[in-house]
Amino acid sequence: MIPSASPSPEGPETPLCSAKGCRAAAVWVLAWNNPKLHTPERRKTWLACDEHREHLSTFLGMRGFLKETVRLQEWEQREG
Numbered sequence: 640m641i642p643s644a645s646p647s648p649e650g651p652e653t654p655l656c657s658a659k660g661c662r663a664a665a666v667w668v669l670a671w672n673n674p675k676l677h678t679p680e681r682r683k684t685w686l687a688c689d690e691h692r693e694h695l696s697t698f699l700g701m702r703g704f705l706k707e708t709v710r711l712q713e714w715e716q717r718e719g
């Protein structure tokens with residue numbers, strides 16, 4: 640028995656900010672790569688709300704890991 644699908648904005652699919660303790664919906668995707676652990680084309684992603692985007696991108700930027708910051712909407716379109 641499969642219940643009829645009803646889209647829920649609060650379902651498990653809703654991406655949340657990756658910042659510690661933050662439960663806000665993610666707006667940004669920070670794509671990064673640690674050259675010591677990952678091959679150059681590999682992308683790890685962190686999600687960020689508006690409030691934490693700068694904090695998280697500074698964290699990654701200082702380590703030289705940050706590759707790009709993209710709106711979640713745009714990122715999902717790219718992923719197809």
Ligand SMILES: [Zn+2]
Binds near residue numbers: 656657661687689690
């Ligand atoms: Zn946040």
